[in-house]
Amino acid sequence: MFCCSSRDEDKGSRPGDRPPISRDAANPQGNGRPVGVGIVFQPDSTGALHVKSLAVGGPAEKCGQVSIGDVLHEIDGHHVYRKPVAQLAPLILGQEGTVVRLGVQRGNLQRLVYVELRRGWSMVQ
Numbered sequence: 001m002f003c004c005s006s007r008d009e010d011k012g013s014r015p016g017d018r019p020p021i022s023r024d025a026a027n028p029q030g031n032g033r034p035v036g037v038g039i040v041f042q043p044d045s046t047g048a049l050h051v052k053s054l055a056v057g058g059p060a061e062k063c064g065q066v067s068i069g070d071v072l073h074e075i076d077g078h079h080v081y082r083k084p085v086a087q088l089a090p091l092i093l094g095q096e097g098t099v100v101r102l103g104v105q106r107g108n109l110q111r112l113v114y115v116e117l118r119r120g121w122s123m124v125q
Helices: 059-063 085-092
Strands: 039-043 049-054 071-075 099-105 113-118
Touching: 039 085, 059 113, 071 085, 085 099
Parallel strands: none
Antiparallel strands: 039 049, 049 071, 071 099, 099 113
8 A cells, every 4th residue: 555645654563553644744843744645545466556545634635536446647747557656655745735746547538637736734544
């Protein structure tokens, strides 16, 4: 699983130790740490990343334009379909208030749907 909210669980803590929360929500003063857009991705057997969930109150949920099941193809014009998760975090995470543009495939649509999200704090459920 990959979370665009820089979730601490990806840093070695075990699920169940504490509720997953973005580093940034835990430190609302914001100390220059990168923030994300509140999306949790789940890779499928081919390596494609599907939107598994949206952080409650996070940028993606507030925007209302990202759907569960969307498949990530582009981040700010970079083709990222089936790229390793480690290569995606630097593209999605950024300074609070900045905008990231995601290109996702939705359902059976033959074209990508583009969504611009303003990076911000979010709680991952």
